[in-house]
Amino acid sequence: MQATLKVYRHDPDAGGKPTFQPYPLELPEDATVLDGLVKIREELDGTLAFRASCNRGFCGECTLRINRGGRLACMTRVASARTKEGEVTVEPIRNVRVLKDLVYDVDQLLWQKIKAVEPWLQPTVSQPEREHVLSDEQLRPVRNAMKCYYCGLCDEGCSVIPFDNTFLGPAALTKAYRFVSDPRDGARAHRLRAIGEPRGMWDCVHCFEADEHCPRGIGPTHRIMDLRDAAVGMGIKSGTRNPQVARHYDSFAASVKASGWLDEGRLALETWGVRRIFDLLPVAWRALRRGKLPTPYRHPKRPGAERISRIFEKVERRSP
Numbered sequence: 001m002q003a004t005l006k007v008y009r010h011d012p013d014a015g016g017k018p019t020f021q022p023y024p025l026e027l028p029e030d031a032t033v034l035d036g037l038v039k040i041r042e043e044l045d046g047t048l049a050f051r052a053s054c055n056r057g058f059c060g061e062c063t064l065r066i067n068r069g070g071r072l073a074c075m076t077r078v079a080s081a082r083t084k085e086g087e088v089t090v091e092p093i094r095n096v097r098v099l100k101d102l103v104y105d106v107d108q109l110l111w112q113k114i115k116a117v118e119p120w121l122q123p124t125v126s127q128p129e130r131e132h133v134l135s136d137e138q139l140r141p142v143r144n145a146m147k148c149y150y151c152g153l154c155d156e157g158c159s160v161i162p163f164d165n166t167f168l169g170p171a172a173l174t175k176a177y178r179f180v181s182d183p184r185d186g187a188r189a190h191r192l193r194a195i196g197e198p199r200g201m202w203d204c205v206h207c208f209e210a211d212e213h214c215p216r217g218i219g220p221t222h223r224i225m226d227l228r229d230a231a232v233g234m235g236i237k238s239g240t241r242n243p244q245v246a247r248h249y250d251s252f253a254a255s256v257k258a259s260g261w262l263d264e265g266r267l268a269l270e271t272w273g274v275r276r277i278f279d280l281l282p283v284a285w286r287a288l289r290r291g292k293l294p295t296p297y298r299h300p301k302r303p304g305a306e307r308i309s310r311i312f313e314k315v316e317r318r319s320p
């Protein structure tokens with residue numbers, strides 16, 4: 001099989017601009033992109049830098065952007081990836097600091113964030129010696145999160161990280177979920193408070209790109225939702241530095257309870273308060289010009305609002 005791998009080349013230490021270097025190759029029909037990169041390095045250009053390890057889709061080391069999509073190079077066949085012209089573009093994933101060619105700073109992308117969520121079990125202090133036998137059912141969520149092999153594809157697809165690289169991101173939050181869902185862990189409230197601060201779980205915009213990208217089927221976006229549910233269940237509706245999250249949560253529920261649907265004007269006002277609401281005026285003006293803000297602003301009760309209100313009352317009676 002003939003294919004041309006167009007490979008991103010850049011050495012920031014040497015200066016200059018990044019280029020895509022074409023490497024025409026003769027490869028077996030079942031060759032993967034990683035096979036192609038190895039062939040280039042061994043036969044054509046020993047200076048090409050890339051990272052790989054298991055070659056079995058197990059370690060998550062060879063995460064790259066292949067034809068503009070995040071993939072594992074060892075699990076991507078050249079035959080299926082190449083264009084009509086027989087080309088495959090290979091470059092580092094987005095939102096990373098490139099060290100050389102296809103090697104990027106994984107410490108910045110993943111490890112520092114994962115370290116921030118304290119990725120170790122903190123047993124209940126009251127009974128540290130006790131053997132803690134768990135059922136299969138209790139361990140299922142933990143095992144699901146433990147399937148993560150830190151490939152970083154969820155962070156690559158994340159909609160928030162391109163705007164704010166300090167956002168913890170779905171990979172680190174999935175790690176946090178692994179411990180929050182572990183019945184042996186005694187630091188649940190502490191963990192939920194920590195990841196509830198700015199740049200944590202409440203900054204996820206639930207675009208579900210992380211779920212789309214995760215090759216292990218862990219569903220990182222859903223795990224972030226689970227973390228939020230767990231926090232709210234423990235009465236932790238925000239961190240100490242983002243109290244507007246709790247106000248947003250309460251206002252959302254109060255609005256739906258009162259009228260059967262969301263009153264966006266009320267939500268903005270109660271979330272941000274009168275002083276901060278002025279910061280939102282440019283957004284409101286743009287929405288008005290595009291016909292997205294009804295004038296005059298009205299928010300009538302929707303049919304069946306009383307029934308919705310009764311559901312709220314029922315749930316509130318059941319809550320501790």
Ligand code: SF4
Nearest residue numbers: 148149151152154214
């Ligand atoms: S959650 Fe999935 S996509 Fe994200 S790092 Fe883990 S395995 Fe990769």
